[in-house]
Amino acid sequence: MKLLELYARKKHDITKIEDELERSIRSDHALLNEASLHLLKAGGKRIRPVFTLLSGEFGNYDIETLKLVAVPLELIHMASLVHDDVIDDATMRRGQLTVKSKWDNRIAMYTGDYIFAKALHVAAELGNPELHKILSRAIVQMSIGEMEQIRLFFDTEQSVRDYMLRIRRKTALLIAISCQLGAIAAKADPYVSNRLYNYGYNVGMAFQIRDDVLDLIGSEKETGKPAGNDIRQGNITLPVLYALQDPFRQEAVSSEIARIRTEEGAGDVSRFLALIRESEGIDRAEALASRYIDKAIRALDRLPDIKAKKSLQEIAYFVGKRSH
Amino acid sequence: MKLLELYARKKHDITKIEDELERSIRSDHALLNEASLHLLKAGGKRIRPVFTLLSGEFGNYDIETLKLVAVPLELIHMASLVHDDVIDDATMRRGQLTVKSKWDNRIAMYTGDYIFAKALHVAAELGNPELHKILSRAIVQMSIGEMEQIRLFFDTEQSVRDYMLRIRRKTALLIAISCQLGAIAAKADPYVSNRLYNYGYNVGMAFQIRDDVLDLIGSEKETGKPAGNDIRQGNITLPVLYALQDPFRQEAVSSEIARIRTEEGAGDVSRFLALIRESEGIDRAEALASRYIDKAIRALDRLPDIKAKKSLQEIAYFVGKRSH
Numbered sequence: 020m021k022l023l024e025l026y027a028r029k030k031h032d033i034t035k036i037e038d039e040l041e042r043s044i045r046s047d048h049a050l051l052n053e054a055s056l057h058l059l060k061a062g063g064k065r066i067r068p069v070f071t072l073l074s075g076e077f078g079n080y081d082i083e084t085l086k087l088v089a090v091p092l093e094l095i096h097m098a099s100l101v102h103d104d105v106i107d108d109a110t111m112r113r114g115q116l117t118v119k120s121k122w123d124n125r126i127a128m129y130t131g132d133y134i135f136a137k138a139l140h141v142a143a144e145l146g147n148p149e150l151h152k153i154l155s156r157a158i159v160q161m162s163i164g165e166m167e168q169i170r171l172f173f174d175t176e177q178s179v180r181d182y183m184l185r186i187r188r189k190t191a192l193l194i195a196i197s198c199q200l201g202a203i204a205a206k207a208d209p210y211v212s213n214r215l216y217n218y219g220y221n222v223g224m225a226f227q228i229r230d231d232v233l234d235l236i237g238s239e240k241e242t243g244k245p246a247g248n249d250i251r252q253g254n255i256t257l258p259v260l261y262a263l264q265d266p267f268r269q270e271a272v273s274s275e276i277a278r279i280r281t282e283e284g285a286g287d288v289s290r291f292l293a294l295i296r297e298s299e300g301i302d303r304a305e306a307l308a309s310r311y312i313d314k315a316i317r318a319l320d321r322l323p324d325i326k327a328k329k330s331l332q333e334i335a336y337f338v339g340k341r342s343h
Numbered sequence: 344m345k346l347l348e349l350y351a352r353k354k355h356d357i358t359k360i361e362d363e364l365e366r367s368i369r370s371d372h373a374l375l376n377e378a379s380l381h382l383l384k385a386g387g388k389r390i391r392p393v394f395t396l397l398s399g400e401f402g403n404y405d406i407e408t409l410k411l412v413a414v415p416l417e418l419i420h421m422a423s424l425v426h427d428d429v430i431d432d433a434t435m436r437r438g439q440l441t442v443k444s445k446w447d448n449r450i451a452m453y454t455g456d457y458i459f460a461k462a463l464h465v466a467a468e469l470g471n472p473e474l475h476k477i478l479s480r481a482i483v484q485m486s487i488g489e490m491e492q493i494r495l496f497f498d499t500e501q502s503v504r505d506y507m508l509r510i511r512r513k514t515a516l517l518i519a520i521s522c523q524l525g526a527i528a529a530k531a532d533p534y535v536s537n538r539l540y541n542y543g544y545n546v547g548m549a550f551q552i553r554d555d556v557l558d559l560i561g562s563e564k565e566t567g568k569p570a571g572n573d574i575r576q577g578n579i580t581l582p583v584l585y586a587l588q589d590p591f592r593q594e595a596v597s598s599e600i601a602r603i604r605t606e607e608g609a610g611d612v613s614r615f616l617a618l619i620r621e622s623e624g625i626d627r628a629e630a631l632a633s634r635y636i637d638k639a640i641r642a643l644d645r646l647p648d649i650k651a652k653k654s655l656q657e658i659a660y661f662v663g664k665r666s667h
Contacts, residue, residue: 048490129489130490136483139478142479143478148471152467152468154467159457162456163372166450
């Protein structure tokens with residue numbers, strides 16, 4: 020409810036960002052236009068732009084400047100989703116990869132490249148080299164995170180630290196800089212932008228852990244994708260790593276993963292899901308997510324008590340809310 | 344011979360660029376490191392950096408600044424090659440796409456993303472928003488060019504204009520800005536950087552046309568890949584479009600292309616190659632390439648007579664030299 024109020028309060032500026040997003044990826048090229056706009060219309064919560072706008076309220080709030088920061092961040096997120104789809108597609112359709120599906124993958128790859136390029140094009144309008152550096156460093160880390168994910172597909176020997184480092188790169192850093200750059204663009208005090216970076220980083224970690232938990236316990240209706248999507252691709256998430264630490268379950272979980280792997284993702288994951296749900300993995304992961312949320316809230320402690328602070332707290336509580 | 348002299352003269356600075364290239368893509372991530380360095384060691388003529396350095400000689404030549412322009416340009420070129428390989432690979436191995444090869448494609452996609460990101464990271468060190476704008480605009484155009492190429496695969500109805508627009512985006516623009524940005528980074532007069540842009544654009548057009556001709560008439564020994572590689576992928580190039588304009592050959596060429604398409608690229612392209620070689624397509628394409636070279640040379644006319652001007656002329660003549 021409170022989040023709805025937040026979106027209502029920022030509605031005017033979020034609309035501006037939507038318009039700018041649409042304008043930025045419009046092209047003369049029909050196929051690209053279609054692919055990019057389809058992606059845009061598919062929506063999403065635009066949570067990164069919302070973080071940027073709220074963080075901008077800690078300085079000289081100017082939507083015309085902030086949108087030039089928020090739009091690249093959302094575009095980078097979109098581009099990485101498109102490239103992830105290339106991977107997902109290939110995995111899901113293994114053994115029955117048609118020419119048609121390969122064609123789509125090529126289109127997806129270049130659509131992703133195009134959206135990336137557009138992100139940088141919009142960011143260039145800002146003419147602020149510091150923002151550019153922060154942005155490009157984050158994109159580098161994201162691509163390393165994506166590679167790490169592939170490298171560790173189906174690897175039951177990976178550590179919790181491997182997982183943490185991966186979601187840091189894949190998710191948390193971009194959310195962290197969404198906050199930081201909003202503050203920097205609004206010329207807020209460096210102390211403020213550092214605190215907001217910290218907030219965003221911790222919310223991002225919690226967000227990804229919760230997302231990974233939901234993939235294991237959520238229904239398709241709830242999450243928009245069938246449960247067990249991650250393991251079908253080979254993505255071993257935190258609750259699974261915790262379950263693998265349990266000497267009484269380790270063997271059963273490992274052999275289920277090995278079975279799913281040989282069936283190349285098309286197989287039945289229900290026994291795997293049952294094993295993880297019975298384990299302490301879910302609870303331990305949720306507990307860790309809560310700790311990140313606490314840290315995120317604490318990062319806001321010494322910031323001025325403006326509306327945006329309250330909203331950021333509410334977002335953190337929302338991310339941290341357990342669903343069972 | 345004269346080109347060897349040029350490389351000898353610039354050897355010291357080209358080595359600096361090599362070092363910076365290697366430094367820039369080095370990462371803690373073993374797999375990425377391996378994939379990127381392999382690509383780097385595979386070499387190439389580093390023609391884009393050479394254009395940047397030579398163009399820099401028209402202003403205040405400073406290698407420390409110029410390398411921050413040259414390296415991103417070469418990295419962008421490398422990244423686009425990696426993404427092209429994803430496409431090529433899939434086409435060449437059609438019908439026998441193994442899990443292994445799919446795995447490689449994913450790695451290739453993310454390696455390309457990583458190198459792109461690194462390119463922007465190096466460019467950000469320059470702290471010059473104008474360069475950023477020019478760079479990001481070129482990357483946008485390149486990704487549109489790549490999409491166009493895919494869309495027009497095996498399309499015998501496409502026009503010569505479609506082809507021109509495509510190679511403009513795919514090749515000529517990046518070479519044009521390699522010259523332009525070298526001059527801008529060296530604070531040369533805008534008249535000079537515009538002339539050099541023009542030079543690069545025309546050399547780039549000629550270069551791509553000649554490359555496409557070589558694919559049709561060159562031997563594998565000469566070009567490093569089997570003749571007819573383009574048509575196997577579906578890429579219809581200028582000599583083929585000219586052959587299709589010949590009413591006495593149009594039907595034979597079209598039906599050969601249709602046959603190659605249904606055999607999904609794995610087939611025998613010797614009859615196709617013979618048809619094109621017999622046509623006037625090769626000569627007409629070479630003639631057009633020569634016209635672009637003339638334009639490139641003329642673009643240099645009013646520039647001061649420094650060593651770099653002579654070198655740029657020699658590069659243009661070299662690109663324009665016919666091989667039969």
